[in-house]
Amino acid sequence: xxxxxxxxxxxxxxxxxxxxxxxxxxxxxxxxxxxxxxxxxxxxxxxxxxxxxxxxxxxxxxxxxxxxxxxxxxxxxxxxxxxxxxxxxxxxxxxxxxxxxxxxxxxxxxxxxxxxxxxxxxxxxxxxxxxxxxxx
Numbered sequence: 663x664x665x666x667x668x669x670x671x672x673x674x675x676x677x678x679x680x681x682x683x684x685x686x687x688x689x690x691x692x693x694x695x696x697x698x699x700x701x702x703x704x705x706x707x708x709x710x711x712x713x714x715x716x717x718x719x720x721x722x723x724x725x726x727x728x729x730x731x732x733x734x735x736x737x738x739x740x741x742x743x744x745x746x747x748x749x750x751x752x753x754x755x756x757x758x759x760x761x762x763x764x765x766x767x768x769x770x771x772x773x774x775x776x777x778x779x780x781x782x783x784x785x786x787x788x789x790x791x792x793x794x795x796x797x798x
Contacts, residue, residue, distance in 0.1 A: 663716055664743075665692050666776040667700055673778050685719040693727065702733060706785060708774070709737035710792035711749050711757040711764055717791045725789070736785035740774060747772035757794060764794050 663685050667675040679688040696702070705724045709717060728735035740749050741759045748756035750771035758767045777783060 663688050663720075664774060664776050665689070665696070667696065668780050671780040673776060676776055685713070685716045686723070689719060689723050693723070702727075702731065705733055705735045706780070706783065707735075707737060707789075708740040708743055709786075709789060710739055711751065711794045712740050712774075713750075714793055717793070721789070721791050735789050736787065737789045738783050738785060742783055743774040743776065744772045749774070 663679040663683075665677045665688075666673050677692050679685070705728055707720045707724050709721065724735055727733065739759075741747075741764075746759045748758050748767070748769040748771045751757050751766055754768060755766045756769045756771045758765050758769060
């Protein structure tokens with residue numbers, strides 16, 4: 663999981679979770695620190711595709727902060743954070759972006775990267791998590 667701090671759209675700081683660290687623990691720890699040190703003006707998260715739990719935890723926490731602090735919350739596609747390359751779905755498959763659709767394929771995933779500048783992101787007001795596949 664990645665969290666970035668941006669000033670005037672340029673990245674000034676990045677945090678990444680330790681391997682195996684739970685999303686909720688990482689987010690609570692980092693946002694406790696961030697809220698003490700920085701004035702936040704907006705929140706942005708990747709609402710698809712990726713870890714169901716990571717997306718769910720991120721949404722709940724950021725939506726809560728958005729309401730509590732009266733901050734706008736936006737969503738972006740995870741594909742914007744890795745150059746539209748494969749994103750891990752599970753141990754065997756990855757999500758791929760092909761002809762405007764998200765599909766699954768047996769490909770090696772490419773890690774996410776936070777952009778150096780936010781101006782290139784397609785921020786959306788449609789912030790609900792998009793889990794890609796239906797619940798079983």
